[in-house]
Amino acid sequence: MDALDEAAGADAPIIRVRGLVNRFGSQVVHDGVDLDVRRGEILGVVGGSGSGKSVFMRSLLGLQVPAAGRIEILGVDARSQDPALRRHIERNIGVLFQDGALFSSLTVGENVQVPLKEYYPDLPDSLRYELALLKVKLAGLPADALDKLPSQLSGGMRKRAALARALALDPPLLFLDEPTAGLDPIGAAAFDQLLHTLREALGLTVFLITHDLDTLYAICDRVAVLADRRIVAVAPVRELETLDHPWVQEYFNGPRGRAARGDPP
Numbered sequence: 521m522d523a524l525d526e527a528a529g530a531d532a533p534i535i536r537v538r539g540l541v542n543r544f545g546s547q548v549v550h551d552g553v554d555l556d557v558r559r560g561e562i563l564g565v566v567g568g569s570g571s572g573k574s575v576f577m578r579s580l581l582g583l584q585v586p587a588a589g590r591i592e593i594l595g596v597d598a599r600s601q602d603p604a605l606r607r608h609i610e611r612n613i614g615v616l617f618q619d620g621a622l623f624s625s626l627t628v629g630e631n632v633q634v635p636l637k638e639y640y641p642d643l644p645d646s647l648r649y650e651l652a653l654l655k656v657k658l659a660g661l662p663a664d665a666l667d668k669l670p671s672q673l674s675g676g677m678r679k680r681a682a683l684a685r686a687l688a689l690d691p692p693l694l695f696l697d698e699p700t701a702g703l704d705p706i707g708a709a710a711f712d713q714l715l716h717t718l719r720e721a722l723g724l725t726v727f728l729i730t731h732d733l734d735t736l737y738a739i740c741d742r743v744a745v746l747a748d749r750r751i752v753a754v755a756p757v758r759e760l761e762t763l764d765h766p767w768v769q770e771y772f773n774g775p776r777g778r779a780a781r782g783d784p785p
C-alpha cells in the first residue's frame with residue numbers, strides 16, 4: 521500500500537461514487553448514482569440492457585466525463601486531470617473489456633508485455649518475458665499460448681489472455697465488463713472459478729459487470745442493481761432476490777434465476 525492509499529485509510533472503500541450524473545444530449549443515463557466498493561470484495565453490477573452499466577464503468581475508468589458527481593478510486597479523485605494522480609490510478613487498475621481488446625498483430629506474450637514496457641521500460645527483455653509467462657500461467661493458460669496470436673486461440677483462451685494482460689502490473693483492483701459473455705456454460709464456470717481463486721490468492725478487489733446469473737451466485741460477495749438511472753440496491757445476491765422492484769423480481773425470479781439458484785423447475 522502506498523502513501524495515497526494510507527491517507528485514504530485501509531478501511532475506506534476502494535471505490536466511492538457519489539451523485540454521479542451522465543447524459544448524452546437529452547438522454548439521462550445516470551441521475552445520482554451512489555456506490556461504495558469494499559476492498560477485497562467481488563462486486564457484481566447488473567441491470568437491464570441499456571441501463572448504463574458500461575457507461576458507469578467507463579466513468580470510473582476516466583473514459584467518460586460525467587455531467588456531475590464525485591468518484592474516488594484508491595483514495596484519489598478519479599476525475600482529476602493531474603497526470604501524477606491519473607498515472608497512480610492507471611498503474612493500480614486492471615481492465616478487461618467485453619471484447620478482450622487484445623492487439624491482434626501481437627502474440628499473447630507481447631500483449632501482456634505492453635503495460636510492462638510502458639511502466640517499466642528499463643526492465644531487461646528476459647525478465648519481462650518471464651513476467652509475461654507468469655501472468656499467462658496465472659490466467660490458466662498453457663505456456664505455449666505465449667507465442668500464439670489471439671486469432672489462434674479459442675474465445676475462452678482469449679479471455680484468459682486478456683486477463684493475463686490486465687494482471688500484468690499486479691493491480692489491486694480489477695474491472696471486468698461481461699467476462700463470461702460468449703463462453704459456453706462450462707467455460708464460463710471455469711472463468712468464474714479462476715476469478716474467485718485469483719481474488720483469494722492475490723486479495724484483488726473485483727468490479728464485475730455481468731448478465732450471468734450463475735456468476736452472481738457463484739462468486740459475487742455483493743451485487744449492485746442499476747435501474748431507474750441509479751443504484752437501487754447493493755446486497756448479497758440472496759438478499760436481492762426478495763427486493764420489491766419490478767426488474768429485480770423479473771430477473772431473479774424468472775426461469776433463469778430459479779435455475780441459477782438450483783430451484784426445481
Ligand SMILES: Nc1ncnc2c1ncn2[C@@H]1O[C@H](COP(=O)(O)OP(=O)(O)OP(=O)(O)O)[C@@H](O)[C@H]1O
Nearest residue numbers: 544547549567568569570571572573574575576731
Ligand atoms: N457514446 C455514447 N453516445 C451516446 N449515447 C451513448 C453512448 N454510450 C452509451 N450511450 C447510451 O447510454 C445508454 C447506456 O448504455 P450502456 O452501454 O452503458 O448500457 P448497458 O447497461 O451496458 O447495456 P448492455 O447490457 O446492453 O451492454 C444506452 O442508451 C446507450 O445508447
